[in-house]
Amino acid sequence: QFGFNHSTGYSMIGYLCAYMRYYYPEEFIAAYLNNANNEDDIRYSTELAKIKGIKIHPIKFRHSGAEYTVDKANHCLYKGCSSVKFLNADVSEQLYAMRDQKFDSFIDLLAVFPGNSRQREILIRLGYFEEFGGSLKLLRIAETFDKYYGKKVIKKDKTNLPIEFLQKYCVSETEKQMKFDETSMCNLLSELCNNIQDGDIPLQTRLQNELEYLGYISYTDASRPNSAAVMDVNCKYTPKITLYKFYDGSTITVKYKKKSYEQKPLNVGNIVNFSTETKPGWKKDEQGQWQVDYSKTDIWMTRCVIESYN
Numbered sequence: 001q002f003g004f005n006h007s008t009g010y011s012m013i014g015y016l017c018a019y020m021r022y023y024y025p026e027e028f029i030a031a032y033l034n035n036a037n038n039e040d041d042i043r044y045s046t047e048l049a050k051i052k053g054i055k056i057h058p059i060k061f062r063h064s065g066a067e068y069t070v071d072k073a074n075h076c077l078y079k080g081c082s083s084v085k086f087l088n089a090d091v092s093e094q095l096y097a098m099r100d101q102k103f104d105s106f107i108d109l110l111a112v113f114p115g116n117s118r119q120r121e122i123l124i125r126l127g128y129f130e131e132f133g134g135s136l137k138l139l140r141i142a143e144t145f146d147k148y149y150g151k152k153v154i155k156k157d158k159t160n161l162p163i164e165f166l167q168k169y170c171v172s173e174t175e176k177q178m179k180f181d182e183t184s185m186c187n188l189l190s191e192l193c194n195n196i197q198d199g200d201i202p203l204q205t206r207l208q209n210e211l212e213y214l215g216y217i218s219y220t221d222a223s224r225p226n227s228a229a230v231m232d233v234n235c236k237y238t239p240k241i242t243l244y245k246f247y248d249g250s251t252i253t254v255k256y257k258k259k260s261y262e263q264k265p266l267n268v269g270n271i272v273n274f275s276t277e278t279k280p281g282w283k284k285d286e287q288g289q290w291q292v293d294y295s296k297t298d299i300w301m302t303r304c305v306i307e308s309y310n
Contacts, residue, residue: 025052030068030077049077058218059084061129065096085213086122091115106132107186107193110145117146125201125209127219134200141193148189154178204271220249227307230270241266241301243274252276254301264304275303 020028029052032045049056055076056068063069066089067080081092094114103109106129113120123129124138132138154166155177169188170178180188200206203219207229210217217229224246231251232242239261242253254276256266266272281296 021048026054026070026072026075026077029054030070033077034067034080058220059123059126059128061095061123061131062099064092064128066092069096079218081123081128083214084122084126085215087115087119091119103132105190105193106138106141107145107149107189110142111149117142122209122213125206126213127206134198135206136199136201137196139201140196144192144196145189148185148192150182151185152180154180204269207271208269217244218249219246221246222248226273226275228272228274230266230268230272233266233268235261243272252299254299256301256304260304264306266304266306271307273303273305273307274301276300277302 017028020031025048029045029049032048033042036042036045046056053075055074057063057076057078059079059081063071063078064081066082069078069080071078081087081095082089091114098109098112109129109132110120120142121139124135124142127135129138133141154161154170156163156166157176159166166178166188167173169180169184169191171181171184172179201209206219207217210219217231221227227247228243228245230241231244232240232253234240234242239256239258240253241256242251244251254274276299278297279300281293281298282290283293285291
């Protein structure tokens with residue numbers, strides 16, 4: 001008879017996990033994240049990725065599927081799209097299946113986008129399609145696409161486009177309207193979109209979008225080492241400010257002098273440029289007097305300027 005020895009079985013599983021973690025860290029961490037049961041699992045996986053030097057990138061076209069995907073060549077992972085609010089695994093996988101397709105413009109991608117307009121707008125706002133331009137530009141291209149793509153007739157009294165511009169592309173014209181075929185309308189649409197200036201939505205709006213549709217902030221910018229978003233303000237005692245740092249996506253809690261806070265109050269959602277200093281902590285002695293405690297340290301915010309990035 002062959003029975004299952006639980007201790008041997010668990011030892012084998014532990015050995016296999018250790019083997020995978022050592023020799024296939026990207027795949028191991030991706031699998032762990034895809035099967036995370038709680039915040040502790042996510043925290044463990046994220047810390048392990050840092051130890052292994054594995055970068056975890058936000059969702060991105062050509063790289064993100066429904067779940068975490070592995071980019072072995074570049075020693076990194078990409079977050080999955082199915083957890084994005086209003087998105088689903090089916091649309092996420094259809095987009096991932098398009099990763100090797102060539103698109104000469106964002107219009108070409110919009111013409112075959114597998115989801116609905118709300119899903120498309122959310123992904124644009126989250127920077128998913130950044131290879132095609134800034135998010136504000138892409139939102140305007142999508143709006144223009146919806147208005148004109150596939151259109152056969154434009155009535156002269158219902159458009160704000162110059163008549164001379166429409167005449168440049170129409171295949172026929174009457175007193176009241178212009179007619180287009182598929183090719184002429186695509187050419188018109190292409191010129192309209194090419195004239196849209198590049199640009200992004202304001203950073204504060206981007207962060208709000210991430211909190212709404214992802215449930216967390218994923219935005220990072222290595223060129224902003226001293227910039228952060230205020231995530232929480234606790235003024236019960238000495239003000240404590242929780243900051244999300246744009247440089248590396250980490251979160252820190254700093255103390256802020258009460259007088260400085262009263263002169264310059266901070267609110268959740270503020271974007272700040274700041275500096276910090278590490279100082280020894282304090283504790284009460286046996287007589288109830290406050291004394292410097294060199295066994296612990298606190299991080300204090302020594303400079304804080306509220307910014308408004310576009």
